[in-house]
Amino acid sequence: MTLTRAQAEDFLFHEAELLDDWLLEEWADLYTDKSVYEVASPSCEDPVNADPDNTLFLISDRIDRIRGRAKRLLKPTAHAEFPRSKTRHMVSNVRVVSSDDGTTRTRANFAVFRTKEDTSTVYMGEMHHTIVEDGGALRILSKRCILDLNSLYNQGRLTIIL
Amino acid sequence: MALYDPVNSSLVDANPEKGTFRVHRDAYRSDEVFKQEKELIFSKCWLYLGHESELEKKGDFRSRRVGGRDLIFIKDKKGVDRAFYNTCTHRAAKICRVAKGNARTFTCPYHGWVFSSEGELKSQNASTGYVEGINDDGHLDLRPVERLEDYRGFYFVNFNPNAISLHDYLADARSAIDALCDQTEGRQIILSGDHSYTIRANYKLLCENSYDGYHLFPVHASYFDYLKDQMAGTEGEKLIEQALKSYNTAGQARALGNGHAILDSFVPTGRPVAQWLPSLGLDTKDEVEAKYASLVERYGQDRADYIANTQKNLVIFPNLVINDILSCTVRTIEPESENFIRVHAWAMGPEDESEKLRAIRLDNFVSFLGPAGFGSPDDIEMLEICQDAAGHTPLEWSEISKGFGKADDPLVAEGPPDDEIQMQAYWTMWDRVMRGIETLEEK
Numbered sequence: 001m002t003l004t005r006a007q008a009e010d011f012l013f014h015e016a017e018l019l020d021d022w023l024l025e026e027w028a029d030l031y032t033d034k035s036v037y038e039v040a041s042p043s044c045e046d047p048v049n050a051d052p053d054n055t056l057f058l059i060s061d062r063i064d065r066i067r068g069r070a071k072r073l074l075k076p077t078a079h080a081e082f083p084r085s086k087t088r089h090m091v092s093n094v095r096v097v098s099s100d101d102g103t104t105r106t107r108a109n110f111a112v113f114r115t116k117e118d119t120s121t122v123y124m125g126e127m128h129h130t131i132v133e134d135g136g137a138l139r140i141l142s143k144r145c146i147l148d149l150n151s152l153y154n155q156g157r158l159t160i161i162l
Numbered sequence: 163m164a165l166y167d168p169v170n171s172s173l174v175d176a177n178p179e180k181g182t183f184r185v186h187r188d189a190y191r192s193d194e195v196f197k198q199e200k201e202l203i204f205s206k207c208w209l210y211l212g213h214e215s216e217l218e219k220k221g222d223f224r225s226r227r228v229g230g231r232d233l234i235f236i237k238d239k240k241g242v243d244r245a246f247y248n249t250c251t252h253r254a255a256k257i258c259r260v261a262k263g264n265a266r267t268f269t270c271p272y273h274g275w276v277f278s279s280e281g282e283l284k285s286q287n288a289s290t291g292y293v294e295g296i297n298d299d300g301h302l303d304l305r306p307v308e309r310l311e312d313y314r315g316f317y318f319v320n321f322n323p324n325a326i327s328l329h330d331y332l333a334d335a336r337s338a339i340d341a342l343c344d345q346t347e348g349r350q351i352i353l354s355g356d357h358s359y360t361i362r363a364n365y366k367l368l369c370e371n372s373y374d375g376y377h378l379f380p381v382h383a384s385y386f387d388y389l390k391d392q393m394a395g396t397e398g399e400k401l402i403e404q405a406l407k408s409y410n411t412a413g414q415a416r417a418l419g420n421g422h423a424i425l426d427s428f429v430p431t432g433r434p435v436a437q438w439l440p441s442l443g444l445d446t447k448d449e450v451e452a453k454y455a456s457l458v459e460r461y462g463q464d465r466a467d468y469i470a471n472t473q474k475n476l477v478i479f480p481n482l483v484i485n486d487i488l489s490c491t492v493r494t495i496e497p498e499s500e501n502f503i504r505v506h507a508w509a510m511g512p513e514d515e516s517e518k519l520r521a522i523r524l525d526n527f528v529s530f531l532g533p534a535g536f537g538s539p540d541d542i543e544m545l546e547i548c549q550d551a552a553g554h555t556p557l558e559w560s561e562i563s564k565g566f567g568k569a570d571d572p573l574v575a576e577g578p579p580d581d582e583i584q585m586q587a588y589w590t591m592w593d594r595v596m597r598g599i600e601t602l603e604e605k
Contacts, residue, residue, distance in 0.1 A: 056357065059534045068536075158539075
């Protein structure tokens, strides 16, 4: 089965909801043992095709670090997220780019609003997902976020999950 | 709160009899002090501009802010590396408005003046009305930075024409740079990509943090938890426990003269050059061990062990950090005000390393060192809460006494990794420059 736009949209909304509810381990469960979660550096010249093996990314997590990131961020010793940020993930303009053989590739626009203590910032851009069916459930094989930023001068850092 | 008076008082209070070394918090929070620093520190010290490997082809350029000045760093068409102020000599407009590129000339967007890569004014667009030969003395050429010098490919600028040489300024920090460059028979290069972010704290707080061994366990507990999870059930797990237990005693913090200092420590994450640990993966063992053997052959056992096995956190006064640890960062700290900084960080690695090791090096960087990693954001949080609280409490002094008094001159002291002697060296230099005791000028 391949996904319709509406099904893909529902799935991406579900991922966003888990993140905004800080259900991070449930979020990590959306990923498979072969998954990657990546955020290209704002200065990256070709963020869609860049390879984190030879270019510095902001985030390039394989599954161990996806799970490790979720686990770490829930600890009070993850000082950067204690007290925790409030986040609001807005996902829009969802498009199914291609689908075959149980794999659906999507592109979507995103804006994530983050409030930490009394400072609010926004991370915006486009995200590319590859979604697969795995044991009867939908899972994310890869997610790459491409920020519409030239630096993190306004945001400072990136400690939430986009 | 007391306002800093550079003539009659010092913001650094070193008292050997009491064993205390204190820094007045105005040094972090006062706008007045920051204004003086711009004049006395950032106009007199050597400031890192960029690395030669960033300019490979003739015409390659980078635009950078260094010490509050926007500069163009360029390899001109003859192959000479140069640095100019990024301003048109006509009416001041910035002539370069992109971060990087390749150019034979720069054209000012305002009135169309054209400058060559060597800085010469080539065209005034319409030159009628100007007297003939108006630029015969070159005063309308791009203004080069007063001094531009490099040490092993690391380019620094100095806005003081009378400054001592970069070579003398770096003092023993040269040997720390050597230990980085000598890792490879080829050369070290800046790798593709960078990180640029901001911190709402004073630049000196990040300098302190960058080689502060004392904060490692409280601030990075969650990172070590993560490492232990990753290594659970492997032989790497035991190594982590051992390395963490001996952390405080196994290495050394050393002042290198002129306010520079280094922390040499042992942290249980492998180094692509040239310390193989299980965390690097079995398939890299032969390659990393071959690199180690090559180091022994070239430099002898002791130097090879130092180059390969110690994690080095180097701060070159006043604002360059080179963390040659599980990966290698070159990081500049650009102060925008007394409580706001821009950080620019690059990954460095040997040009001749394999794809596999390059990938591990970058992965290590992303895991811990970047603004989205598992380490730096926790450090940044600490700096911001220090800055915030220092700004609104009546406490006047910060305590930086750990290990104080090991040498008569803090600029050349040494101690265990969790001492604060590296910061004492920094602050001693800072104090001497701010009070004019040290001018950093040729006599």
